[in-house]
Amino acid sequence: MTSTPCAETVASRVEAFVREVVIPFESDARLEEHGPTDHLVDELRSKARDAGVLTPHILSNGAHFSQLETALILRKTGLSPLGPIACNTAAPDEGNMYLLGKVATAQQRDRFLTPLVEGRARSAFFMTEPAEENGAGSDPSMMKTRCELVGDHWVINGRKRFITGAAGAQIGIVMAKSDRGACMFLVDLPNPSIKIVQLLSTIDSSMPGGHAEVEIENLRVPVEQMLGQEGEGFTFAQVRLSPARLSHCMRWHGLATRAQEIAIDYANRRQAFGKQLIDHEGVGFMLAENVIDLKQAELMIDWCAKVLDSGALGTVESSMAKVAVSEALFRVTDRCVQVMGGTGVSRETIVEQAFREIRAFRIYDGPTEVHKWSIAKKIKREWAARSQ
Template sequence: MSFEYGAASSDRAQAIAARVEAFIRETIIPYEHDPRLGAHGPADELVQELRGKARSAGVLTPHILDDGSHLSQSETATVLIRSGLSPLGPLACNTMAPDEGNMYLLGKVGSPEQRTRFLEPMVSGAARSAFFMTEPAEEGGAGSDPSMMKTTCRLDGNHWVINGRKKFITGAEGAKVGIVMAKSTDGACMFLVDLPDPAIRTTRILDTIDSSMPGGHAEIDIVDLRVPSDQMLGVSGEGFKYAQVRLSPARLSHCMRWLGLAIRANEIASDYACRRQAFGKALVDHEGVGFMLADNLIDLKQCELIIAWCAEVLDTGSLGTVESSMAKVAVSDALFRVADRCVQVMGGSGVSRDTIVEQAFREIRAFRIYDGPTEVHKWSLAKKIKRDWVNARGSVVQ
């Protein structure tokens, strides 16, 4: 790596991270041109093969310890950045989205019975999961504003009956565990469901810019799905509260994983610039190229530092909503600049699929939208600025 992230992290996190990095570089990177990689993500056969290798190497679900406890967010960052060095790394190590965020949520909110039934297969790597929240924008459904949710749930005896449509549901195809959000008369609710279920129907898999997530991103019809009452996560009407528990750590873990991928892309671009000769000298000796790589180092270091800062905030027990919004905006925008420069430095090679630089560009571009577009987070931060001003002044702008 171009710099050693997490030098101040715990010894146990450093040891885990070292094993993860060695595993990714030695075992997983050679799979990056496997024929089982498709436009809608890696085949589940490949995912299970990679997880088998991670299990043998002792790096499967490395952020959750043998006793079920979770590494701190600061420690998690040290580990997940390494797992992100390949687009396949999070899949192999079981640190990918949405599973990583879903495991965190179930660990915090799930009942003992729910954790045994739904969480343990996820932690073991045997089951993938999906989070059913986003709805079709063309129908006015929930997207960046979850309060617009149209999917409904009603109590019928000892079951809840759910109806609605979902869209951009990552990994729904092939998932074994689902977390479905719907709206009751009390407010938002979350339900744990076994997949597949005939009441949850995939109408299509969307063609998207990214291709690293198994199952792709699906459009879903939910028609009279019946869920036993004991599979509600928490209580009716508290769904948005539980979403907040998941939200900030999930945003930050996106930053961690994609920082790892950007570091790898920069390694490849730097190697190319130092080897490639043009106009009598190495590309890196031309200021137009060398300065782009220098800017990359600056952006990567700034991403490292804001991730560390936000992780420390979360480790105090704070929800970290504001801090994770700031980190998500800063990191996604900076990493996109890094990926774009890597493509530019490598020229024609940068837009080919001979290396993962082209894929890194596509994946990181999508990151600027996933878990809330940059503009939504900035709007939320601007509202906080005004709210703080009003609270301090006791008045509003006229």
């Protein structure tokens, strides 16, 4: 499957919107330590709605563009740290919309999915737990949060950590374990039974609501707000997992591309030792290596997108893409900082932020090492099968 003229037109409109409307907001005073304020989010989404580029990867009839087409569009939203927020393609909302579109009932979609697609609400995905309690992280099977059916409600108790966007979210997807396995629940937020213990100070700062640690105490959820059936939580997590990993790659590819543009401009304007910086081999070669890494990352994204578009789950392929792309984009932004020297580590441009954001990307949705370990296990299984 290839991208269609329709997707290419949408991507072009998104790029123009991000460059002309969104980028000027990158120095807005409403950008705080834990991400842009909800007031800024609402203003940006209003502008995107007026420009016809809000939630651009979902068509007016509710259908999604293919993953390959989505890659084309989301790379353009990523040209600014604020682009995915403005266009409503940011995590965790984008992944949550995808999941609800696949597994929610019609009633659940009307109540919880529609406000997300329309950009009227933000959401949070409550899975990761504190490491100090040996809770779920890279290994979700370690989940400590429990749920118990009491009458016509599920009662949930536990503690979650690094929950992106929980502060200010209106919709939550909470994972917990019953005696029959993992379960997912849709909840309205805020809820007095879900208390934000702290907002964590982290290296990244682009996501509204930051990353919270929350305590869930006797949260009561009606049975009709469970996604699917009891014990299907990990299956549904897999439905969300591969596309969400890949959409991260798409968005951050856009930001790394922008960092490269800024570094190229700097290297061509700056003079040192009698010539332009770009004419010094050490600088020119770094920018050339960036071009190579960006193209390889783009091809890896498109390859994995085609796998998902074929109907395959793409678990291994998305692991490969996540490792290759996150590591390549980190190299790109690191070189951009280096090319720009003191300016690169300052906040005069978004290059410094791009470096921070993509450094965090190497950890969330599975650290590089966990994905490599998973791939290595597959290699061993395949060897064992051939050796029988």
